[in-house]
Amino acid sequence: MSIYRTHILVPVDEGTVQAGVFEVKRRLEQKITEQGLGNEVKVVESGTVGIVGKGVILVVYPERMYYTNVRPGDVSLIVEEHLLKGRIPPTLKYASLDIQGGLKSLHNTGLTREQKRVVLDKSWKMSPEDIREVLATGGYKAVEKIFTEKMTPEAVIDLIKQSGLRGRGGAGFPTGLKWEATRKAAGDQKYIICNADEGEPGTFKDRLILEGDPHKLIEAMVIGGYAIGATKGYIYVRGEYGLSIQRMQQAIDQAREYSLLGPSVLETGFAFDLQIKIGAGAYICGDETALIESLEGKRGNPRIKPPYPVTNGLWQMPTAVNNVETLANIPEIVNRGAAWFRTMGTDKCSGTKVFTILGHVEQPGLIEVEMGTPLREIIFAYGGGVAGGKKFKAALLGGASGVFLPEKLLDVHMDFESLKENKAVLGSGAVLVMNEATSIPDMLFSILKFYAHETCGQCAPCRIGTHQLLQLAWKLREGQGRVEDIDTMLNLAETMQRTSLCPLGQSVVAPVKSAIDNFRDEFERAAGHSEIS
């Protein structure tokens, strides 16, 4: 294996593909060869770096120099100036990250600021399409460890329990307990399912894990399967995630080739295999029971709980359903221990959390930081603050089923407990920032439109309630509302919370109530408008 002086990472994700990353990469390789740098510089296709909306991105190592919005025409300059002469081409002004203060300062600015990366630790450092790179960078070490150290399934579950890992899908249920319950449930066949039907608006953390480090997920599911006693796993991927599906399938094929999946994983006699199921675009299928119904080939309606999937899951067999991000923590917990994991985050909420920052911020994108990081830091230090120097108005946390947080709560710590104390939720980890010009009634209208579109229609309060809420919000928006309508909305949303069958209908109260409670004056103004006219 030859040693290269420079690596250029070419992050390939849905965003960069659209921006023409492959053309840039082709030119880059061609130019490097032309300049005779083939033995010195290696071009590596990697997963995402977490920066979105900035076109094609190149990261040059060891300098950790970022180029954004790279166009094919820029490639010559980068190769000739940077790679040959070691100079940053100053004319590339669209390399818009703040590079004042030299290369060093890059690490502490915006999205490239130092992060505590566990689940995304490798996704941008190696090619997700080549299992050899994955293995070379420590992939599948945790599986090896379990088998060489002869850890029992109980010991694995115990380790996860010790680590304090909690589900990252939004509910925060302790993963170790879920696995334990699945292991203990009676059943000849058990299943582990990875919920990769990431449908929460504004959330794309799972996609970037799937694209950037699919092998980590496989590794985690092998471990999970071993721990709960499952021989079969499913990855339920959102259908729109074309690249995720492609890379995941490729990774599964490679893992099978390397005997990391199949009838005898690493020749230990433990049989485990994975299959991808492609979702068909229903938000409700992000609910684990609806997901299971869909996986069984039925209409994706949520099931009545109890019983829960840990006892009556797929085909009524014990099933653990874990979110992508949750699973992506598993290998490192096995490698480095529960104590290490607990050094990060808060007492009740250990580890890291991936957040997607979007809306009116300078630098939208994705970061992984410790649980409990203050919201202010996420928005201002990582997201670069409100774009265009405008004032902050509110942040919507956790996607459509999330909560509008006003400015006075900006210092809230982003972990399950602290947020709960402030009547907010962590949800999927989406942080949507709104500036002073944003109309909250309009925002709520758009959220309610999403609900009305995504309700499955099974239970009456959610099916009709979402539609009625939308009607009321529409009337307010159009200046046809009445002040009483505001309370009707609250009343209806609360009734839906009490009576809906599944979390979808139960959660609509979160945006409705937080919007009205925190910004009631805006709603009253909207309603009052009609009384004047």
Add this chain to the structure above:
Amino acid sequence: MSETITIWIDGKEIKAEKGANLLKVARDNGFDIPGLCFHEKVTPTGDCRLCMVKIEGRPAMTPSCLVKIEDGMKVTAFDKQLEDTRAMLVDVLLSEHNDDCITCEKDGDCQLQDLAFRYGMDTPKRMFDTVWQEIHQSPDSSSPVLLYDSSKCIKCERCVKACYEIQGKGVLSMASRGIHSHVVAGTASWEGSECDGCGECVQACPVGALMEKPVYGGKVKAKDIQRKAVTTCPYCGVGCQLELWIKDGKIAKVKGAEGVPNLGSSCVKGRFGLDFVNHPDRLKKPLIRKDGKLVEVEWKEAIDFTAKRFAEIKKANGPDALAGLASARCTNEENFLFQKFMRSVIGTNNVDHCARLCHASTVAGLANTLGSGAMTNSAAELEYADVIIVIGSNTTETHPVIATFIKKAVLFHGAKLIVIDPRKIDLVKYATLWLRQRNGTDIAVANGLMNAMLANGWENKAFIEANTENFEALKEMIKKYDPKMVEGITAIPAADLIEAARLYATAAKASIVYSMGITQHAHGTDNVKSMSNLALISGQIGRESTGVNPLRGQGNVQGACDMGALPNVYSGYQKVDDPAAKAKFAEAWKQPNLSDKVGLTVTEVLRDAHAGKVKGLYIMGENPMMSDPDLNHVKDCLEHVDFLVVQDIFLTQTANLADVVFPAASFVEKAGTYTNTERRVMAMVKILEVPGEARDDAMIIQDLANALGQNWKYDSAADILREVNALTPSYGGITTERIAAGEKLQWPCPNAQHGGTKFLHKEGKFTRGKGLFCALEHVPTKEMPDKEYPFVLSTGRNLFRYHTDTMSGRTVALPQYAPDAYVEMCEADCVILGVGHGDKVRVTSRRGTIDIGIRLTDKVIKGSCFIPFHYKEAAANLLTNGAIDPVAKIPEFKACAVRIEKIKS
């Protein structure tokens, strides 16, 4: 084990079974908790959320329909918050609902309307604007019998669940999402779906979204119904109890009635096919043939003329020159009276009926091996069998409601279904194993199964030892029927045969269901005995959910047999050549000259008519001109009869040949009893008046008897049943009083204290003593295909037409489903003949020819074809073979050789 526990609802202490449904317990105890989606017969859905209650120790509210009660549970069913919540949900539901109650047929019978009233949802008080107008609507009126109005649908899924969980069909599902969700049949519309119109969904709908089409005349609201009465369905042998809704002296709607045997279900015929009773073709006056034409006459003339002719024939040629055909569609009382008339007034045992054509081989075969020629077990027990063999029964189409029990066993109780049938019938979809034998090789199949059982030690040695005889002879004979050899005869792969043997013999409870695929062969009796061999060798008999279960075809074919409408027995299978029986009846009937000579069967009557030996024939409610094999020959025979009397509700093909025609009452215009296929005796209730001068069959028979010098004084069916009770041991306790009190007894029921018999041969104690094994060799079908007639033709029924179609053909709905006659052929044969679906072909046998359209299907295998026998324009029985079973005299309807030719257009 059920355990009684205590719960409290709103402070009231309630004892109930642990695990019972909370909503049901609450309602049973007077707490009228609202709820629209809950339906006791299907799993709770939890969709409407109206039945929310509070349970101490649980967060917030819970829908009570989803709660199984636990000891000590403290429930709040009513408080302000709950009622406010429910009111808001009703308000919300109404906003989605087209509450056009003024013109809605469901007005007054609608559960949403009731709730709107209860919660005071006057329009101005409603909190929400109506939204249903904005919703994309998906109404569907493409079914011949149903209407779906999505604007009234509350999406409770009761119909979807009824279709799947009650009927086992799963045709319905929810389509689209959210506010636009609606019910869909199949993938697009009712018309193109597999919906067969049973109407279970309509019966389950709490609002006016799914309604019957007005097949009985017009839209009618429940509150305008003047009377509801429960009676027995006149069609097949399941004997469904139907609730007839009557308005202005006519049937307006039909619902399945709860309780055995149908548990509230029905099929398309029972629910939507009873309008024939009002058909203008109904006979309203007696007819006598004058100058070659049937003309209307007064009753007295018809009766006197008939009596005179019968007397003349008897005087000139002796009583055996007269014969009578009773009817499997008349009541027990009428059949009893008919055979009494033939035996005691005419003096002959020449009385038979169409059981000869369907299950004569069952009566002969099972009476011989077990001692009783009927279903050993009850239909509903099938749902709880572990393994079910269905052989030669297309249950879905011929006994639709019994098919639901089989489907539910498979779908919900983990039963394994083994279908043995040359046709790919509907049940194959539910089967673990499908053994596709060559037509007519059932004995070989049974022998092969038994061979495999013995080879693997799966037989029930203790049972054989204790309860059977003649086992050694059987064992010796079946040695050569090893699965490989049987594969050669039957084409069933040896491995499948062995697996079927294992499944059946080693199951805890296994049941055999068979029908005319077994009986209608020239070796039908041996086929039946083979079924009994299978049950005996494995001990799968004499317990619940086991047994040998022949499904009887006609509504009262079991009863007609029980009543002695057979040439060899009086009622209760008391033999005419048994002196003690003869003496008993002679005394009761005060007729010392009863004949002890076994009479003629249907098939023999026709033969002897042709030979000039039978000169007078009295046919009550039968139509041999459609139902019997080789119709050209039948016609010839009937034309040879000097004097033909037909008593029917329509001018059938047979009545058209008659010298006298008596107009009879239909099932709904007279009282009496029917005995269904599971030996259960149920009431026929007089609900409507007869049209014109039509009369009760029993009264016609009585008038004839009295015109022939008798002094019969039966005032009602009850008078006749009393005589049946006295003379028929197995019916001894099945009295009018008990039936009127709602008992639905299964014979044997010897006395007033006896509770009836759910299953026969309990604990291996067979009616005949020991179960008899019969060593039977495979015999080939009489008419094998050859060069000239290369196809095997099989005949049978479809769901939508019934037998000779005199009733079903005169309904609004049924002919829409299967309008034209058809021959089922597979693609390979169609390609060879150069024909396609819908093309006309000419089907010819050695006996006749019909022109008929092709139905291209994978149901039949290459080299074979199937034609339903209902269609007069292409009567399958013009082709069938009159070859008969030597014992039971049943014709070989299930196999004959035909030629199929393309008709050049």
